[in-house]
Each structure stands twice: as C-alpha cells, then as structure tokens.
Amino acid sequence: MSQQTQSPRTRGPLNGVDTPTLFATLDAVKQQPDLARFQFRAVNRWQQGTHSRTTIHGFSGAGGEHRHVREFVFDGDHPQVLVGRDNGPTPVEFLLHALASCLTAGIGNIAAARGVTLYEVESRVEGDIDLRGIFGQSDEVRNGYRALRVNFSIKGDAAPEVLREIVEQSRARSAVYDVLAHGTAIQMTVDAA
Amino acid sequence: MSQQTQSPRTRGPLNGVDTPTLFATLDAVKQQPDLARFQFRAVNRWQQGTHSRTTIHGFSGAGGEHRHVREFVFDGDHPQVLVGRDNGPTPVEFLLHALASCLTAGIGNIAAARGVTLYEVESRVEGDIDLRGIFGQSDEVRNGYRALRVNFSIKGDAAPEVLREIVEQSRARSAVYDVLAHGTAIQMTVDAA
Numbered sequence: 001m002s003q004q005t006q007s008p009r010t011r012g013p014l015n016g017v018d019t020p021t022l023f024a025t026l027d028a029v030k031q032q033p034d035l036a037r038f039q040f041r042a043v044n045r046w047q048q049g050t051h052s053r054t055t056i057h058g059f060s061g062a063g064g065e066h067r068h069v070r071e072f073v074f075d076g077d078h079p080q081v082l083v084g085r086d087n088g089p090t091p092v093e094f095l096l097h098a099l100a101s102c103l104t105a106g107i108g109n110i111a112a113a114r115g116v117t118l119y120e121v122e123s124r125v126e127g128d129i130d131l132r133g134i135f136g137q138s139d140e141v142r143n144g145y146r147a148l149r150v151n152f153s154i155k156g157d158a159a160p161e162v163l164r165e166i167v168e169q170s171r172a173r174s175a176v177y178d179v180l181a182h183g184t185a186i187q188m189t190v191d192a193a
Numbered sequence: 194m195s196q197q198t199q200s201p202r203t204r205g206p207l208n209g210v211d212t213p214t215l216f217a218t219l220d221a222v223k224q225q226p227d228l229a230r231f232q233f234r235a236v237n238r239w240q241q242g243t244h245s246r247t248t249i250h251g252f253s254g255a256g257g258e259h260r261h262v263r264e265f266v267f268d269g270d271h272p273q274v275l276v277g278r279d280n281g282p283t284p285v286e287f288l289l290h291a292l293a294s295c296l297t298a299g300i301g302n303i304a305a306a307r308g309v310t311l312y313e314v315e316s317r318v319e320g321d322i323d324l325r326g327i328f329g330q331s332d333e334v335r336n337g338y339r340a341l342r343v344n345f346s347i348k349g350d351a352a353p354e355v356l357r358e359i360v361e362q363s364r365a366r367s368a369v370y371d372v373l374a375h376g377t378a379i380q381m382t383v384d385a386a
Contacts, residue, residue, distance in 0.1 A: 018276055037324075039322075041318065046297050046301060046313070048209030049302075066274055083214050086262045093265075094267075095291050095369060097269065098269070101269025102269070124237075127233045129232075130231075137229070142371055149382075150379065167383045167385075
C-alpha cells in the first residue's frame with residue numbers, strides 16, 4: 001500500500017474525490033461549527049391516485065443558501081399489484097436508494113481520505129414489509145419495514161480488512177443509516193380548505 | 194357531501210384510484226395474510242467520488258415475483274459545497290421525497306375510500322441536520338436529521354376537518370413515516386477483495 005507513506009493531509013484527489021478541498025472543508029467547519037448547519041427541502045405535489053411528484057432544488061448550509069446545479073424531479077407511485085399505476089417506485093423503495101447511496105458516498109470519501117483506490121463498490125439492499133400494517137389489518141404488524149439488509153461488495157487496492165473498515169466507518173457516520181436505524185422527530189402541520 | 198350517501202363498498206373509482214379493486218385487494222389480504230408479505234430491493238453501484246447510481250426493478254409480494262413496468266434509475270451525490278459533483282440529490286434528500294410521496298399516496302387512497310374528491314395536495318418537507326455528526330467532529334451531534342417538518346396543504350370537496358382526518362389517517366398508516374419516526378433493524382454484510 002504505497003499510498004500509506006504519504007501524509008493524509010497532503011494527499012491529492014483520489015477516486016474522483018477532491019481530497020484537499022474535503023480536508024479544507026472539514027477544517028473550516030471545525031473552526032466555525034455553524035457552517036455545519038444544513039437544511040434540506042423538498043416540495044411534493046399529488047398527481048392522481050397514489051402518484052405524486054417531488055422537486056428538490058434549494059437548500060441552506062455552510063452559512064448561506066444554495067441550489068443544486070439543476071432542479072431534481074422524482075415520481076413516486078404504487079405498483080399495479082397494489083392498485084397504483086407504477087409511475088415511479090414506491091416510496092419505501094426510495095429509502096433503499098437513500099441508504100445505499102449515503103453509505104456509498106461515505107465509502108468514496110473515506111477511501112480517498114485514507115489513500116485507498118477503489119475499483120468497485122456495489123450494494124444490494126432488501127427490505128421486508130408486511131402490508132397488513134398499512135392496510136390496518138393487524139395491530140401486531142408495524143407499518144414500515146420490519147428489517148433491512150445491505151450487502152456490500154467492495155474492491156480496491158487495500159487489504160480486505162482495510163476495505164471492511166472503510167465500509168464500517170461509513171456506516172458509523174452515515175446520516176441516512178442513523179435516521180433509518182434510530183428514527184427522528186417528525187412534526188406535521190396541515191392547511192385544509 | 195353527497196358521496197357520503199353512497200356505501201363505501203360500492204363506490205366507483207375516484208381521484209384516479211380504482212377503489213373497487215383496492216377494496217377487493219384488501220379483502221383478499223384479509224383472507225390470505227401471506228399475500229401481504231412484500232420484499233423491495235435496490236442495487237447501487239458507485240460511480241466516482243460521492244456519486245452512485247441505484248436501479249430498482251424487481252420485488253416480491255402478493256405471493257409472487259413482480260417487476261415495475263420499467264427499471265427505475267436514480268443518482269445520488271453530494272453537492273459542490275460538500276465537495277461532491279451534484280450529479281443527483283444528496284441521499285438525505287431522498288428521505289424527504291420518500292416521506293412526502295408515501296403520505297400523499299395514502300391520502301390519495303384514503304380520500305377515494307371515503308368518497309372525497311381531492312383538488313390539490315401539496316407538501317413541503319424540511320430536514321435539519323448538523324454535519325458535525327457525519328464529519329466526526331462532535332459526539333453530541335447525531336449523524337442524521339435532528340428534525341423533520343412536513344406541511345400539507347390539501348383541498349377537496351369535504352370539510353376541512355375531514356381533510357385533516359384523511360391526512361392524519363395517512364400518517365398513522367404510512368410505512369415511510371413509521372420507519373423515519375421509529376427506525377428499523379438494519380443488517381449489513383461486506384464482501385471485500
């Protein structure tokens with residue numbers, strides 16, 4: 001592992017991660033913790049039946065307002081077997097994407113910070129759910145996933161145990177993993193007319 | 194509210210919901226609870242940096258294997274201010290879409306089941322997150338959202354209190370709300386080479 005002779009703080013970009021800028025960002029936040037406060041936002045509009053569409057564009061953080069390079073638009077729906085029209089994945093499937101993409105983004109950053117070149121990272125996520133919960137047919141069945149399973153396959157220029165540590169560090173610092181594993185406070189308000 | 198004179202079980206399609214088929218599906222599950230067991234799946238592949246791509250296609254449930262009408266593909270990335278390349282929303286933003294689209298799908302079904310015609314349903318979701326958690330810079334800050342807020346604006350041909358009840362019933366039966374509010378069991382395995 002020749003990269004381990006290089007000081008972490010002088011490493012160049014790796015795996016598509018601009019490591020020097022990443023370290024500079026971490027240092028800036030350490031000196032000015034308010035920069036770490038972010039707010040993400042989405043606006044969803046019902047289309048018909050179980051089909052709705054979400055737009056994601058602006059967010060705040062690092063002391064200011066930002067916009068993604070473009071407005072992102074996503075549909076959600078129920079599949080035909082659940083009497084929807086399948087205009088998009090089910091909402092619960094987006095949780096699987098959120099989990100895998102969060103863990104994988106962390107793996108990309110952490111590997112670069114450790115000087116490990118990644119060759120391939122693939123994850124398969126499965127979620128088990130008993131719909132008697134949302135159908136209101138059983139008090140003993142929860143509404144959401146009973147269990148999620150994630151299997152990572154990771155290849156890189158480090159020993160398998162180092163690659164496993166990178167995945168584990170990503171899990172330990174993943175925002176989505178934390179929310180899905182532990183839940184968070186949700187406040188709902190309704191304007192009805 | 195003329196629709197309240199019609200028996201719920203004889204109602205025709207409404208709001209784009211095939212209400213008779215929805216009721217028939219609920220009845221079938223009540224008689225054969227195993228039909229309610231679903232498994233959703235996603236496969237994610239790292240692209241570069243913090244960018245990854247998820248495909249969603251097959252799932253099982255209602256006693257068999259299914260495929261969405263097409264393969265759905267989603268990118269996740271970090272924005273430029275977080276040293277990503279903004280090839281997609283951040284993973285945590287997909288949680289906002291999942292929450293809004295799940296609650297709204299439920300509203301569509303429940304309104305139709307109650308014979309209420311919907312005119313408009315819009316929701317705005319905000320999530321507050323302090324990134325010192327994922328940066329590993331504070332043990333007192335969690336990794337994930339500290340709080341989520343959802344504001345619904347709903348218009349239909351029923352009294353405001355009925356519309357509010359529909360939103361509340363959707364919340365009480367939402368799979369994504371349940372997972373985000375209470376968390377779930379997550380098992381991770383890693384194949385490293």
